[in-house]
Every structure is written in C-alpha cells, then in structure tokens.
Amino acid sequence: MRAPKLAALELRRFGRGRMPRAALVALLLLPLLYGALYLWSFWDPYSRLDKIPVALVNADRGATVQGHKLTAGDDIARKLLDSDTFEWHETSDAEARSGVEDGTYYLSLTMPADFSERIASSSGGDPETGALRVRTNDANNYIVSQISRTVFSEVRAAASTKASRGFYDNIFISFSDIHGETVKAAKGADTIDKGIGDAKKGTESLTKGLAKAKKGSSALKTGVTKLDNGAKTLETGAGELAEGTQALADKAVQVSAKVRPFLKEHGKEIGQVSQLVADAAEKASDDLDKLPEAAATAATKARAASDTLAADYKLRCTDATLPAADCPALKKAADAADTAADVAQSVNTLVKNHTTDLETLGGRLDDLHTKALWLAGKAPNLAGDLDTAVAKIKALNTGAHKVAAGAKTLHTGLTTAKSGASTLDTGIGTAHEGANTLDGGLFKLADGSGKLAGGLHKGAGKIPDYGKRDRDARTEVMADPVRLASQSLHKAPNYGTGFAPYFIPLSLWVGAMVGYMLIQPLNRRALAVGASAWRVALAGWLPVAAIGALQATLLLSVLHWSSLGLHMARAAGTVGFLVLVTACFAAIVQWLNAQFGPAGRILVLVLLMLQLTSAGGTYPVQTSPAFFNALHPFLPMTYVVAGLRRLITGGGIGPVWEACTVLTAFTVAALALTAWSARRKQVWSLDRLHPELSL
Secondary structure: OOHHHHHHHHHHHHHOOHHHHHHHHHHHHHHHHHHHHHHHHOOOHHHHHHHOEEEEEEOOOOEEEOOEEEOHHHHHHHHHHHOOOOEEEEOOHHHHHHHHHHOOOOEEEEEOOOHHHHHHHHHOOOOOOOOOEEEEOOOOOHHHHHHHHHHHHHHHHHHHHHHHHHHHHHHHHHHHHHHHHHHHHHHHHHHHHHHHHHHHHHHHHHHHHHHHHHHHHHHHHHHHHHHHHHHHHHHHHHHHHHHHHHHHHHHHHHHHHHHHHHHHHOHHHHHHHHHHHHHHHHHHHHHHHHHHHHHHHHHHHHHHHHHHHHHHHHHHHHOOOOOOOOHHHHHHHHHHHHHHHHHHHHHHHHHHHOHHHHHHHHHHHHHHHHHHHHHHHHHHHHHHHHHHHHHHHHHHHHHHHHHHHHHHHHHHHHHHHHHHHHHHHHHHHHHHHHHHHHHHHHHHHHHHHHHHHHHHHHHHHHOOOOOHHHHHHHHHHHHOOOOOOOOOOOOOOOHHHHHHHHHHHHHHHHHHHHHHHHOOOOOHHHHHOOOOHHHHHHHHHHHHHHHHHHHHHHHHHHHHHOOOOOOOOOHHHHHHHHHHHHHHHHHHHHHHHHHHOHHHHHHHHHHHHHHHHHOOOOOOHHHOOHHHHHHHHHOHHHHHHHHHHHHHHOOOOHHHHHHHHHHHHHHHHHHHHHHHHHHHHOOOOHHHHOOOOOO
C-alpha cells in the first residue's frame, strides 16, 4: 500500500465516532485558539492607552515674566487632558500618592508649585531647571512604567523647548538692545570727536594768543625794567640834587655875608653854575613827563593779555561740554596773567596817585629851571639880590628834598612792578608751553576719538539687530535645533502585526505537537507488514502536514478577515510559506516522537523553548546571552520568523528564499531520520515490548 493511502487510512480513523471527529476539529482549531487569541489580546495595546487610569497633579501657581502671566502647568495639563494618551484624573498630591500605592492609578504626573517660576527663570539672570515629577509602581504593572517613560520624555522635551524659547528670545532681544546702545555710543563718540576737533581749534587759537601775550609781557617786562632803571637814576639824581641844594642853602646862609663882595666880583661864574642847574632841572622834568604814559601803556597791554587768557579759559574749561585735559595749566596761566596785569595796574595807579606830587615835582623842577636861568641872567647882579637868592635857595632846597622823597617812592613802586612783570612773563611762558602740550595732547585725543567713533560704528554694524519675525524664527530653531525626521521602511501598523511572525509559527508548532499526540508518527500496520521505511515515514508525516496546512490557512483567514485585520504585503506567498513551515514542523516533531517515543514529546517541548528564546521574535537576539546567540542560526524558527516578517510587512525577499531552503533541508533531513527510525522499528526488541516509559 502506498504512502498516500496509508495516510488517508490514518485520517479515516477520525470519522468513526463523535470523539475522534471532535478531536480532529480541536486539532484544527488549536493553533487558531493559541495564535489568534494571543495576538488578539494585545493586537494594538497603544490604541487603548486612554483606558489606563493615571493621576494628574497640577500644583503650579504660575509666574509673571516681563509683565505677562506664565501658566506652564495649566498649559501642559490642558494638553494632556485633551489628549488620548492616558485616562487622566486630576487629583491632589496625597490622593495621587495613595492611588499609585494601592493600584487605583498606574502612575501619577505632578507639576510642582514653582514649575512656571523655574521655567521663567531661563530668561532671567539665575536660570533654574523645572522638574516634572513622575511616580510609578512596578508592582502594579511594569510595562505601563516603561510606556510612561517614553510619553513623559516627550512631555518634558516639549516643556523644555517652550522654556528655552523664552531664554533665546531674551538673548536676541539683548542683541537688539546692545546694537541700539552701540549705535547711540557711536553717535556720542561722533559728538565727542567733533567737540575735540573744536577744542583743538580753540587750543590753536589759545597758543597763538599766548604767543602774542608772551611778546606783550616781554615788552612790558622790558619797559618796566627801563622805568625802574630810570626811577633809580631819578632817585639818585634827586638825592644828589637835594644834597646839593642843601649844601647850597647851608653855604648860602653861612657865606651870604661874606660872598656878597665875592658875588659881585664873580657874578659870571655864578651865572654859569646856575645855567648848569637849569639844564639838570629841565632833564629831570622831561623824564617825569614820560613816566605816566609808559606806566599806562604797560598796564593796558598786561590787562589785554590777561583778558585773552581768561576768555580762552572760560571757553575751553567753563562753557565747554567736555573740559579740556590741560585746564589746570590754563587756569594757572590765566591767574598769572591777571596778577601781572594787577601789578602793572598798581604801578599805573601809583603813578596816577602821585600825579600831583609828580606834577608838583615837575613844576618845581621847571621853577628850578626858570630860577636857575633867572639866576644865570641875574648873576651879575647877585650881589644886590643875595638875600632874595638865599631865600629862594632855601625854597629850592626844600623842593629838592621833596623831589628826592617822591623819586624814592616811585623807584620802590617800579621795583615791585618789575618783579610782577617778570612773574607775568614767566607765567605766560609757562602757559604758552602748556598750550603747546595741550595742542599736542588734543591732536592725539582727536585721533583716538576718531578711531573710537569708527570702531563703534563698525561694532554696531557687526552686532545683529533682529526684528520680531526674524527673532521668532531664530528662537524656534535654537530652542529645538534638532528635529527627528523619522522614516520607517515597511512599518508595521500595530503591535500585533509586528509580533505575528513570532506567534504564528509558535501556534503551528503546538499544532504539530498535539497532532502527533492523536496520530501515530509511524503507522503500525505498515511496520507490521514490512512496508518500505520511506513509505512508513511519509504515511505518518502526510496526515499531520495536511492538517497543518489547513491549520495555517484557517489561522491566516481568521487573522485577516476578522476584526484584527492582519494585512499581509504578500498574502499568497505567506500562505505558501506557512504550508512549508507546517510540513517542516510536522517532520521534525514526527522524527522526535518516532525516534524517542514518549520522551520525544518532552524533547518537542524543549526544542520549542529553545527556538522561542533564540529566534529573536521579540527583542533582537543580540540582546540575549551568548548561549542563545550560538543557537540562533541552527534552529528552524529563526528562519521562519525572518521570512514571515518580509512576507507580512514587506521588504526584500532574500530572507524568504533562504528560509525556504533551510526549511526544505530540515524537512528532508527529518523525514530521512524518521525513515531510518522506521526501519529500526520493524525489528522488535524487548524494549519495544516493555518500554521503560509510556505516556
């Protein structure tokens, strides 16, 4: 009997009663129940997160930033309540704490009282970090805690971005403020530069004026020196004249009685002496006439120089917006010039105050001149006029003494004026040197102020001045400089679709395992009649492989057309691939049962566990210990999972062809081993008649 007939005969046994038929139906439905129910239970858990009760505590009291009210806690709370992330319940902090503890809430999110204040501080001088407090309890559910970390990381990132927007906006506003202030500073520097330029012109005028004043003070000093020398000569001459007139008077009194004959005899000589006296008196009178004019000229020039310095000082140091750096030196020069002018004025005043005395002295000198001339004319007749002459000589002597006293006073005053004129000349010289130094300093200052103004204008040009629109755009970029441009190739639409390649082969393996609990791996009749080993192996493999094909078709039909709606990128390819998978699994399970008997069923479970842990169906196998990484390439479910992923979600089919090759090899190898076991089973032994273990 051929293998297909033997296989059909094996299946025909399930139609002989209710229980066998029920067992066959259960066998067909078992993968469906195992795979479909499991996938259904967590097909798309993320779409139902809004059913998970969580606590929301908003204790934020808000803050005021630049006159605007900031309520970061209220904003976040409103967005969370409007979202479908979780089932939010607004509670107090104590209620949230107890709810997370007793399981009423899976977790809680708390916005503290100073949340807005801390966010607002990012745009101030002392920034602080705002903290959202999340309280979880893994004793309630570990997965919810993991999901919450992802969700609240996004909430934190959004809040951080909002806070940093205010901080960067303040920076860009500060740039604009700095730009404006730098422009003002540049304009101020322009004004300073212009003022320094004007000051330099004034200093040049001052230097020229002081040069003229220096010439005038030198002339004044020279003139006063000459006056002093003349006054000294006058004082000496007047003293000598007084002494002479005194001697003359004394002599005239003493010898008047004796000289009469002499005068009579020597009248001519007396006339000559009188002529000499007349000439001296005339010379002294001429010098006295020039003194007031010279003193007045010196006083006028000194005062003009003083006024010039005072006017320059007032212009440069009192009325100017920015006082010059050499104002102290200019002040000293102005004071010195004023002192010299006062001295010159004192000399002039002294001369004026003694005008009467000088006029009297000049009149007396003129009188002396006249009388001396008269005496010279009258000398021949002196004898007759001796008494009169003696009287006049006495009067002349008195006047000469007064002239001597006036000349002494005049000499003393002119000596003081000479000292003042010398001080004035020295002070104006110092002022002139200071003005030259000032002019040089102002030249450097003007150069520096020009560079300052130019630098400030250049700096203002380099400092950005952002408008509101540009500032908002830059703030947006800097607050969130890196955005995630996510692109998923062949994305699974939900959680269940992503795990279907893992649970479908699991259910089919279980189907094959249960199938060989109901169907014999080796047909006993075929073994008894000595049929071919390959025929026996195929006879035991074909029924379970056929049932597996029906199981796979039924499972995919339910997953696709039910409410789950599993979408397969390559539906026909998926069905054909699963037929190969069921054939491979049936061959492997058949061999384990045929070779090891009751112990084979335990090995089937062991092999299932090893495949589940090393196939990489959930986490990448690289995250598993080295033992499972070593098993990964040698077990069939590894290739089944990889192939189903490409058939269901899409992508290149290279792994599918690789899986088909590996599964075909496993199938052929398992059938060959089963045939070898069948051949051995055709020889009866004591162990077969009395097995050590039976299930």
